[in-house]
Amino acid sequence: MEKERYFQAETEENAETKTDEATAAITQLGQTNIPQMEPDTNIHCLTIVGQIEGHVQLPPQNKTTKYEHVIPQIVAIEQNPKIEGLLVILNTVGGDVEAGLAIAEMLASLSKPTVSVVLGGGHSIGVPIAVSCNYSFITETATMTIHPIRLTGLVIGVPQTFEYLDKMQERVVRFVTKHSNISEEKFKELMFSKGNLTRDIGTNVIGPDAVQYGLIDEVGGVSQAMAKLRQLIEMKKGGEGKMIQ
Amino acid sequence: MILYTVMPEHLLFPVDAAEYEKKKMVYYDGIPFLVQIVENGEYEIVQNLSTNPYHFLNAKYAPGARFPISAATS
Known part of the structure; x- marks a missing residue:
């Protein structure tokens, strides 16, 4: 009743546009307006x-996820002085090695604090992207499949084809071991292990195991990730001019 | 039918080139969107590509919302 009256009062003033907007919202989205918030955010x-x-x-x-969309956004984030931190949310099955590594390298070279959260899955080439951030989280139920490149x-x-493939794989291994605490031996062991995946080589690592192997820093969700990001932003502000990390 | 092959599905069953034309990226109010063309000269938002989380709170930018083609830039 309350709502009806509210709508009626409003429609009297601006009958056509108001009803149009309301019906458009209902037919297209099945929902009405959400309150608007402050457009500026530092994260x-x-x-x-x-x-x-x-x-x-x-x-x-x-x-x-298209790299031609993501890369300009990362550049914009680096450029915009109002943006102080970046949260990366992953739920990917993997994909192109070159494109994945390109995104990972962009994130790793960003001067602003970055935190990643793996939700659901961060498989295959999602692994370098997850570890490229300053700090990484994985949810309890999320998984990461580590397997050789195809x-x-x-x-x-x-033989040159094999060598080329081997070199490409080496780039992935080097990137992951450089940006996380996992050793090359352990990562390769997971990558080439047999009997874990159906008719395939590799390992499906679940949340807490990824942390145990040193691949990911901590098990946690969005609140822990945001808290960590704010902490990193504060650290960066405090240590401006000094070396951090 | 089960095909035992290492070839990806999109190589075996290529989709019509016209399918690719349906979706495109445009800017609307300075925000990048993945859109598809609907009848009566409007774009329908398929995906909001912004990194600003507040852009997702405005129903105007939610998937399913429409805006005129003339409102889009680049």
Whole structure:
């Protein structure tokens, strides 16, 4: 009743536009307006979802993260003085190695504090992205699949193809071991272990195990991640001009 | 039918090139969006690509909302 009267009073003033907006919101979204908030925020949030798309555009029904969208955003975050920190949320199945490493390198070289949270899955090339941030979290139920890189499509059957693949894999291994506490031996052991995945080589690491192996820093969700990010921002402000970390 | 192959599905069953044209990225109010064209000359928001979390609280920018093609930039 209260609401009805409120709407009626409003529609009298500005009958057409108000009812139009309200019905549009209901037909399109099934919801009415959410209160608007302050547009400025010092923490931005980047979501890495679905497949990480490489040089070949995936069919439109695939949910993808495109590097041509993500990279300019990271540049904008670096440029904007109002943005003080970045939260990276991952729920990805992996995808293109080059594109994934490009995003990971961009995040690793960002001068502002970054914290990542793996929700659901941070598989395959999602692993370097998760570890590229200053601090990483994984939720209790989230998983990360670590496996050797694969090549699809036409391949020339020459030793050089294998060498090329091996080099590419080495880039991933080096990046992960450089940006996390996992040792190269342990990471390779997980990558090449047999009997864990159905008819495949590799390991599916669950939340607390990823922390135990040193791949991820801590088990936690969004509140812990935000608290950590604020702490890193404060540390950066306090230690301006001094070396941090 | 079960196909035992290492080839990705999109290589085996390529979709029509016109499918790719349906979705595109545009800027609206300076915010990047993934949109699809709907009848009557409007774009329908498929995904909000902004990194600003407050842009997700405004119903105007939520998936399913529509805006005229003329309002989009680049």
